[in-house]
Structure formats: structure tokens, C-alpha cells
Amino acid sequence: MNATDPVANLAALIRCPSVTPAEGGALALLQSLLTPLGFAVERMTATEEGTPDVENLYARIGSEGPHLMFAGHTDVVPVGDEAAWSHPPFAAEIADGDMFGRGAVDMKGGIACFVAAIARHIEKHGQPKGSMSFLITGDEEGPSINGTSKLLEWAAAKGETWDACVVGEPTNPDQLGDMIKIGRRGSLSGHITVHGVQGHAAYPHLADNPVRGLLQLTHALMSPAFDNGTDNFQPSNLEVTTVDTGNAATNVIPARATAAFNIRFNDTWTAETLRAEIIRRLDEAAATGDLRPDRSPVRYDLVWADRPSHVFLTRNNALISSLSGAVAAVTGKEPKLSTTGGTSDARFIKDYCPVVEFGLVGQTMHMVDERVAVEDLETLTRIYQTFIERWFDHAVS
Template sequence: MSPSTPAPLAFDPTDPVALTQALVRCASVTPTEGGALALLAAVLSAEGFSVERPVFSEPGMPDVENLYARIGSEGPVFVIAGHTDVVPPGDLAAWTHDPFAAEIEGGTLYGRGACDMKGGLAAMTSAAIRYRRENPDAPGSIAFLITGDEEGPAVNGTVKLLAWADARGERFDHCLLGEPTNPAAMSDMIKIGRRGSLTGKLTVQGVQGHVGYPHLAQNPIRGMVRLLAALDATPLDAGTEHFDPSNLEVTTLDVGNPATNVIPAQAKAVFNIRFNDLWTPQTLSAEIERRLCDAAGNAVRYEIVFEPTNAVAFLTQPGPFVTMVAEAVSAETGKRPALSTTGGTSDARFIKNYCPVVEYGVVGQTMHQIDERVATADLVTLERITHRLLATYFAAAQQA
């Protein structure tokens, strides 16, 4: 897979709105690179960053392009992480603006990836460039970890990019991941952790038969109801200081039976658990198996299979770095953001194995939606917050 060559830049990369527009115009629907990584490579190379574009492969998975860039040779190393791939736009006719035109109307920039997360990535890139232009001899280093595989299987992306960088001797001190963390306003929320995710597939076996002769059959639906009730009867936990209680949700329930006069042979259910830092996938699956075994006794024949998962719960403990991010947000917005662990998974689950990571980005109300959009004012605010954070971070390092 050969990287595409972007056209010469026609905008100032310290302008986060212009850079967001340029990125949105790259149709980088996962796993297609679409020119987005090539654009970032050109932008960062022109500013003195060393840039590499490793491509990772896995049998049965599409090859994925990634980007690693760094400026500076000393520590500390501040990492900006994110992804340029986006989900498909869906029904093009339902959009009021072309999803890859990046049109601005009434102070709002429309396009697929505008908030998840090309807008956040663009604003942070603009801030890093402005900071380095203003401080060419600043101590420490700034690095970028950018993948094209966050919205896809997440197999050939950040997890392998981190291992690749680590094998080359790259070491990171702190990371800011630009996911759209804010529910409604730029002052709302910083993510300091994420819940884990575990999916279970439950099958209950019965004996198919005629509904008029139930003594000759065994209805698996009764057994399924019994088992699911046992899973839901007692909360998994009461939550922790920084996490909500773990929750189990049944997402599908099916017997595949089109006939009204036939007792089905089998019932299937799928459930997903979003769990906090009291659990690991191993301890949680053991608890689920215990509950099922107790409920089934000798009366229900069942099988439970758990899907492999790399989505574990983690927490970046509040401390100097988290405080520094929160103070940068507060200084630019006038309000202290909440520290949260809500939402789905993100690539922070991989980054946390290499350095402390927090997430902060634009308002995410329209991510993955038709007419995904971001306020241009929010892009400017995020650029200022990131610039302030970088200045504070490296000033503190110099004084240490």
C-alpha cells in the first residue's frame, strides 16, 4: 500500500478550522486512508517533524496505514493521539450538506468525522504547530500517534503502532487523546478512564415438538428466561469512586421459529456488559458462569461463550497531569470540567499500557450521525486549550 501524495497546502495549518476542513474532505472511511494521513504527514513534515507511515497487516483483516511523528529528541515526550478513519456516511440523500465537502454554515462545520474525530485532531495539531513555531528551542518532544483503524476492528491500528514505537525505543510520558468527550459544551468533561466491554453468547437447548403435546417437548424459552433473570437479579456491583455500576444489557434474543404451533429446539441470547475497574474480563466471565450454573441446576441445558475482548477497564488516577488538563480547560472556558469514565471504549485502552492518558475533545452530540458537525468556535477553543496545556506542560518540565 503506497501512501498517496497530497497537493501543496493552500492554508495555514495553525488554523484549526481550515485544517479540519482539509481532513474532512479526505474520504477516509475505515479502513481506507483516503488521503487523511498523507495530509497530516505533509503538514507535520513541513513543520520539522520526522514522520513515518507504518502499515500493519493481519490475516483476514484489511491492511491499515498509520502515522507516527515526532519533533524533539529529549524528554518529556507529550503524545497527541487520535484517528483519521471515519464511519460510513450512510444515506447521502439524508445529509443537508455533502459529508465530505466540509461546508460551513452559520458557524457550524458539517461533515463525516467533523467531531469524531478529525476536528479534535486538527485543533490539537494546529496547537502543537503553533507552540513549536513560538518555541523552536523548547525542551522535550511532541509526538503524534495516529491510526486509520479506530472505527474498524482496531487490530492493525493503535495497538500495533504502540508496539512498533516501543520496539524502536520510543518512550512516552503523557498522552492526550482527542476523542469528542464533551456532551454539550467545551467546559463539560474530561475522560480519565473507560469501562471495559465483555460480550457473552448464551444458548439454551430444548426439545422441539408440537405445542399440543408439550409433554413430548422441552421449551428452551423457559430456561432462557430463567437464566437471564438470574443474571439480572443482583447488581454486579455498586460502582466505585470514579465509575458507575457495571451494567449488563441483553442485546438480542431469538429462537428462529416462524411457526406458532411448534415448540422451538433452541433459544439464543447475546448480552454485553460494560464493567468498571472492579472487574477484569476473566473475573467477570467467572461470575457470569457461576450465576448461570446456580440458576440452571439440572433443569436447563445451556452453553455460554464469551467473545475475545481487549476492552478492559482502566483509570488514569487524578494527579498533576489530570489537574493540568482540567486547569487548561478552565482557563479557556471559565468552567472546571467534570472527570468522567462514562461512554464506550476508545484507543486509550491501549495507550494506558505505555503512559498515563486522558481524553479531551470537541462536543460529541452528532458523532456517527447524519449531518455530523462541529462548531467552528469549539475548534478554536480546543486549539487554545491544547496550546495552553503544551506551554504549561513543558514549562513545568523545565522547572523540574
């Protein structure tokens, strides 16, 4: 198989049914593509009690600096209703200029293109002027416990260090060249339980409706706004994502009410200062409010979700300018530098080296009939190839 062809690379990867946490043959395929190029390939399985084991891959070519990493994931989300697909989700069929398949854009397509780009680079120039590595996980779409974070720890313990990283997530909203992600907002989640007194809906004075208290608390979380945004980030935004009483009866006041929330926050906050602000708001709302006149303060418990994602912003000019310049050279477009969207595994990588994200157009990711324009695969490969040349030229100058 010729690794320089991104279309063939992607078709082979899509045909590997690597739904999290299954390896599905995807890492074995990558190993077969990278080893002939001169990469030393290692596969490690990460484990943690209560979570499925996950196999990951690390491959490196070269032994000297500078060291450029490409990071991504071969695991994909489930296909959903397979009968709703117009083409089988693991067949990689091409129709009307698009390749269909789960993972086509998120993100086997990015991996396929970067493999093709480095293969072309080696074919044209020989080995890189320093080192390159692939850090590929099978746990990005899952709990993200036995994936990139543990693979980084494992590699770092072996003495690996990196100067820069590109994550091949689908960052472009409409067309290739639209957007490079140079940072991400943080993410913090929590779960509130309000305790009341169960009773008959016709005799509310004998009960204490926890829904009233929960409404007071959730209103305080959503208003006023946490901030107005910063130069590089959108305003922080909190959403209440679940509300429940576990009560099927319409004439019974429930004993408790629960709500979950998630806030995506900018660099005005850290996870620690944000937790403190949320607790302040909840305590203030628990003691006041007109939904519970003449009642004692709302009794509530707050449980934080494990492992918040921390906000970060990459300011490395060599990395950003090399990638922006490559995008402009190939597409003629000046990409927007953005911090929008959700979280990605870049949140782990940023603790080891500067990191940015750039990949395919993400309009169909996680959808039925996920697909990628075949011509975009060639364009992205040329962008990555140009970036590799520019980055090493910049890094060794």
C-alpha cells in the same frame, strides 16, 4: 497550507473520505502538515489474517524527554443515507457557524486542533522542551485490530517511550470545558446458546422449549445488580443485546435459543473475576427456576468474545492538572473528571503511559449532519496550546 488554522485543517481532513478501513488521503494530508513543522513521519500498515489491512501514522519531533503523545483516528463511520444530509458529508461546508462533515467531531476535529496547537507552539516558542508525537490510526471505528494496539507495539519495539498522552475524542456532552475522561469502564461480551428439543407447540411435554431456559439465564445475568458503583465509576451494568431462535413458525417449539450480552464494568471487577461471577450465575440459574418445572438443568454453551476491554483509571497529577488548568484558563469552566461512556483506544494506550481524553462536543457524532461549531475549533486549539505549554513546564520543572 498554514497548519496553524484549525478550520482549514479540519476542512481538508473532512474532504478525505476515510471510511474505515480506507486511508482516503487523510494520513497523507497529516504528513504534509507535520513534516514542515519538523516532525519525522512514518506510516505503517498493520495486517492480520481475516481482517482488512490498515494504514497508520506515527510522527515525532524531538529526541529527548519528556515525551508527550497525542493520539487519535482519521477513520470515520459510514455516512448512512447521503440524501438525508443537508450538506454533502465530505464537503466540509460551513453554514450558520457550523462546519458539516463526517468526522467533524469524531474525531478529525480534535486532530485538526492539535495540529494547529503544536504549529502555534512551535511558531511562538520553537520546538518543545522535550518531544511530541502523533499516534494516528485508521482502525478505531472498525474492529480495532490493526490500529492503535499494533501501532503502539510497533513504535515501542523501535524504542519509543512516552510520559503522557491525550486522546482527542469528543468528550464534552454540551459545551467545551464540560468533561475530561480520566478512565474508562471495562467491557466484556458473551454469547449464550441454550439447547432444547424441537416439537409441536400443542405438545410441550414432548419437547423442551429452550426459550424458557434462556429466560432463566438472562434474568440471572441482569438481577441482582453486580455492584453499587465505586468512588470513580458508575455501577457495572449488563445488557442483553440480542435474543434469537431462528424460528419463523408460531406453532413449533425451537431446538435452540441464543442471546448475546455485554457488560460495562467498574474497578470492583477484573475481566477474569467477572467471567467467574457470570458463570456462577448461569450455572445456578440453569439448575433452578420456575419456568421449567420438573425438568433437568438447562443445557447451555457460553462463548466469550475475544479481547475484553479492561477498566482503568488515570491518576497522573501532572497530566490531569495541566489539562484541567488549560481548560479553566481558556473557558473559565472547571471540567468534570469522568469515567463515563464507552470504550476508546485509550484502553490500549494506558498500558504504555498515563492517558486522558479531551476533545470537542460529541452531540452529533455518528449522526447524519455531523457538525462542529467553527468557534469551538479555535477554542479547542487554544486549550490544547495552553495545555502543551503547561505540561512541558510541569514535566521539566
